[in-house]
Amino acid sequence: MATLFPALDTPSERPALRFGDRVLTYRELAGAAGTLAARISGTRRVALWATPTLETAVGAVAALLAGVPVVPLNPRTGDGELAHILADSAPDLVLAAPGAELPEPLAVLPRTEIDVAAGPQASAASPAASRTTAGDEDPAFVIYTSGTTGPPKGAVLPRRAVAASLDALEDAWGWTAADTVTHALPLFHVHGLVLGTLGPLRRGGCAHHLGRFGAEAVTAALEAGATMLFGVPTMYHRLAEAVGSDPALVKALAGARLLVSGSAGLPLHDHKRIAAATGRRVIERYGMTETLMNTSVRADDHASRPGTVGVPVLGVELRLVDETGTVQEACDGETIGEIQVRGTNLFSHYLNRPEATAEAHTADGWFRTGDMATRDRAGHLRIVGRKATDLIKSGGFKIGAGEIENALLDHPGVREAAVTGEPDADLGERIVAWIVPVDPQAPPGAQELADHVAGRLAPHKRPRDVRYLDALPRNDLGKIMKRALHG
Template identity: 70%
Template sequence: MSPLFPALTDDTRAGRPALRFGDRSLTYAELAATTGTLAARLREAGRVAVWATPTLETAVGVVAALRAGVPVVPLNPKSGESELGHILKDSAPTLVLTARGIELPDALGKLERVDIDVQERRGSAPVSAPLPAADEPSPAAPALVVYTSGTTGPPKGAVIPRRAVATTLDALADAWQWTADDVLVHALPLFHVHGLILGILGPLRRGGSVRHLGRFDTGAVARELSAGATMLFGVPTMYHRIAEALPADPELAKALGRARLLVSGSAALPVHDHERIAAATGRRVIERYGMTETLMNTSVRADGEPRAGTVGVPLPGVELRLVEDDGTPLTAYDGESVGEIQVRGPNLFTEYLNRPDATAAAFTSDGWFRTGDMAVRDPDGYVRIVGRKATDLIKSGGYKIGAGEIENALLEHPGVREAAVTGEPDPDLGERVVAWIVPADPQSPPAAEELSTHVATRLSPHKRPRIVHHLSSLPRNDMGKIMKRALRTADTDD
């Protein structure tokens, strides 16, 4: 297998910008030298943890470990004591890489600490020599151990092989026409697949550059896109803030209109926000679909139809099918029949660390990964996700209903700012549809009957909410995903 980052050993790219965080940056020559020095130190380290703050040091630490062939465990700096303790015990790293001067939690006190020394040499000297060919790890060797969110128990460590990183990034390059000329802007955290693998490793594999904003700000997005950046990665919460800001910010609209590609992921982007952004900028946001365990599975292609509410078509090398509850594959792709997504391909993780039981349960006997996501598929192959099997599939009156399409319909109502939909037991229907609403005007929330009629006229009568709760905000995680299990204990304004 070729190196993950061929540009680090390419003298023609030595003086080109690679990484920029705020006012700190590294060229490819500087990144190659800095990571080469650190990689030499890490060669015999075993697994290494990285305290994944949104800094230049985090990016350098991860790249250095990957160059050394050492598996990386990115640590969320916001992890609670119990979760962090579980991850450290489970993954057993030998040391932790961090930026100098950062105070680490007590749970990390027993690990050797290595402060990453990033020296911005501001030069374009020849890049460091490639690692010896004999030492290039095999495609199956672990690259990262990324922990899942732990919504159904303690977080599980998904072991992601080098093959999966390379094939996913190359498939996205094909789908997005991603080249060394692209400059990516993002402000995502660096402890998960979207922000780290796609947002940092993706540009470096292409030989392009990334500008990380540190924290999301619409003004900073406008500044970078106006200064030559070509791509923006974000999550729905970020794009919602962009949509809200656009009417009063013509410079933001102009900057977004210059972008070659606007990409949203990690959760579904409401159709309402899609349309508001497109109307103001002339640019369509495209969505892709992936998971920690699978990296990326599908995407709307840069040369395809940017159809709002869908996650596009399977990426090159990815097999995707929808199955019934009993595992029987759906044969009719009619845009209506709901099934669970199963995928197979070189983009998949190897195992859950120390969890052979969970690993075996996650796969079918013929090697398909059970994603737990429910979707419909159009005749032309486009996939539209309707929700998680555990929390978003509602079986009501003999129908399979996806929460996502009801949420999109609710968001089209002018009195709704945010919406979530769940199911709850019903003695007659099996489950009834429940809507959780953040009103646009808390003093005058839309009535339940009004919202029910609104949904019934846009979708089908059996999809209308039977109960409506009003909230001041929806519970979300770091990636902006709504935590639906927390809604059961949420304080409502009813």
């Protein structure tokens, strides 16, 4: 397979990675990542403690150079969920920044520290470092994604899928080596790590991570030469609120080549506020862990309506299917069907879950996304919701209700629990917990339950609202009727 990072074959003094004041040129990246790649070469699988740091980016590049699959770990994941991921993926070692404090479940693994200053800086070392014997179908990542029930599943992403999706976005967005992508996204999932960090490196451009998101940081990055901004709807919502009183932000956004939102739908009022203030539109794209990128509004398509996620990107086939399995050909903006896709962008399987892998695909090889959409006359898709009711999109994260319910039921004061999502102007959806307490006279408090969930799973999975009931509504089979909770 051709190298994932051609710019490392002939490294230059151009900046490759910028995290705050810390910068690595392509020559320095080739040296540091090449040295680490040599250390971990031959390893079956590695975990990566994915803090928003330069070390995480170097660790991911090194693993790809070595042809070693990498499992990015969310540093805010609770011990229970982390233990499941480690047991399921069985990494041989963990890559971490020097001095990083690792939780107890990782104590059993050998630790390899990521030294961003290590290795020869001369170009002579670079071509060998940037090549691997790994093939197209060999795994690049195992990224864990929350399902609607049960523990997270590890989606195995082959090198073929990473290259195909990033090259498809080159075509859709006119993405070149002249672009600098700025973002403040976490580095343990596809959006921040693959698109926002590895994407610029594949193009030979620069990835600029802000560290913490904020209007001032976005302004400074764009003023310093960043051309593309990646964010989730929560971030763009905050920018939309700020543009009315921040002329420097308005000028910076107006000067960007591309503003891209993903991971959930951006509300129309935020589209309108940013466009009205800056004269620039925010384009949306649609993907998921298992498929990487499926669709996007093209940079040269000025006819797409706000709220649509564009058309299939290069190499992706897409169809809408109704509940009977009939393909929906209508392009009327009203006919709804489940999105099913196939192409070089797809994951290969769920790690250790052959039944789940089979269930996720149709008999003729299409992946069932579970997302419902309509299609307009120009072929632009609009996502209208989930086929199931138990996947919550909050703050750019896709969160399974089932695992939160399980965590709540582990609290001694909780008899029954259900979790749903409700629209939220900032988060997209907020997590709502419906609780039947053991003692109605002394129910556990909302903050206590939120802390309980955050400690077992991750802070972004905590309920934002807690509502108390005498009993949960159930059907004749005992299944909780969640739609009745909002009735």
